[in-house]
Amino acid sequence: MLLLPEHFDANEIYVLCVGFLMVSVFLSLPRKFSSVETYLILLFNFFLSSVFDQILAGDILDCYDIMDDPKFEIMDMFIYFFIYPISGFLFMYIHTFVPRQLKVLYLILAVVITMGLEWISDLFDVYQYKRWNLLLSGISYFFLYALNIYFLKYVRKFVLRSRETLH
Amino acid sequence: MLTFYLVIKLVLSVLLILTVKMLWKKIKKIEAVVYYLTIASIMQISNNIVALNLELITFKEAGIVIPILQLDRLIILPIITLWLIYFYRSTTRLLSFYLTIIWASLFIATTYANNFAGVLSIEKWNAFIGFTEMFVIYVLFIGFNNFFKVIEERV
Numbered sequence: 441m442l443l444l445p446e447h448f449d450a451n452e453i454y455v456l457c458v459g460f461l462m463v464s465v466f467l468s469l470p471r472k473f474s475s476v477e478t479y480l481i482l483l484f485n486f487f488l489s490s491v492f493d494q495i496l497a498g499d500i501l502d503c504y505d506i507m508d509d510p511k512f513e514i515m516d517m518f519i520y521f522f523i524y525p526i527s528g529f530l531f532m533y534i535h536t537f538v539p540r541q542l543k544v545l546y547l548i549l550a551v552v553i554t555m556g557l558e559w560i561s562d563l564f565d566v567y568q569y570k571r572w573n574l575l576l577s578g579i580s581y582f583f584l585y586a587l588n589i590y591f592l593k594y595v596r597k598f599v600l601r602s603r604e605t606l607h
Numbered sequence: 608m609l610t611f612y613l614v615i616k617l618v619l620s621v622l623l624i625l626t627v628k629m630l631w632k633k634i635k636k637i638e639a640v641v642y643y644l645t646i647a648s649i650m651q652i653s654n655n656i657v658a659l660n661l662e663l664i665t666f667k668e669a670g671i672v673i674p675i676l677q678l679d680r681l682i683i684l685p686i687i688t689l690w691l692i693y694f695y696r697s698t699t700r701l702l703s704f705y706l707t708i709i710w711a712s713l714f715i716a717t718t719y720a721n722n723f724a725g726v727l728s729i730e731k732w733n734a735f736i737g738f739t740e741m742f743v744i745y746v747l748f749i750g751f752n753n754f755f756k757v758i759e760e761r762v
Contacts, residue, residue, distance in 0.1 A: 499666050500669045520652075
């Protein structure tokens with residue numbers, strides 16, 4: 441059973457505003473990926489966030505809590521559905537415009553920006569670190585964004601193959 | 608005991624990964640990716656709801672427990688689910704129904720096996736709760752996948 445927030449205060453309002461902003465940006469962007477690619481990028485980031493957050497913030501390791509309650513609440517689900525997947529999508533979207541020789545620099549820049557956004561989120565009490573810190577998040581983001589790049593590469597290969605089998 | 612249990616899980620995972628090639632006869636690779644990502648995410652969240660929010664199951668201390676649980680959630684159960692989809696496409700509807708019940712039972716059996724091995728301890732959880740959990744997982748899984756099918760057909 442998903443729990444409701446203990447108190448509806450700054451962190452919930454912050455998460456809702458960020459979610460609203462991200463969905464607005466996502467919907468207003470000109471199409472760059474096919475519907476299947478878009479779905480897969482969003483699903484892959486939903487998968488990454490649910491798996492990594494459940495391992496790190498779950499009952500066993502308990503490195504940090506998200507929102508008010510150490511338990512799983514509805515706002516956690518909101519973050520998994522809207523904020524993490526769209527962040528991954530935006531990273532991939534901009535990535536397609538970056539020239540090949542600047543890709544690594546872009547990856548590092550994206551990690552720094554995401555760390556900055558996490559720092560702001562921390563100010564709003566979205567995260568409560570226990571055995572975790574911003575630097576560890578930065579290292580994780582580096583690998584997660586790199587995984588996204590490789591994932592899209594494979595997805596494009598599979599989509600192409602499945603179209604060939606259809607024709 | 609736990610190390611031996613982990614070795615069994617590892618062997619089982621490798622064997623299941625080796626069977627994945629056989630799935631390509633009935634399932635497209637892109638579909639398999641979607642099915643895998645969907646079921647693994649849903650299982651991860653639902654298992655944590657049962658453990659964290661409802662406190663029906665408690666886990667032993669970190670260490671060897673994490674790889675054992677993650678092998679279940681990320682390899683064994685998702686690949687079994689892919690096989691379920693494979694059988695949906697190659698058997699009758701009645702047989703598919705029975706296979707779905709076996710699939711849910713396998714998940715429940717895994718939880719009991721984990722309890723027996725000392726990975727977790729069952730507090731107020733039982734097979735009926737397990738079937739309810741699997742019903743929710745199944746409905747969400749089918750819903751997400753049908754949504755993907757609609758998107759795929761529109762392309």
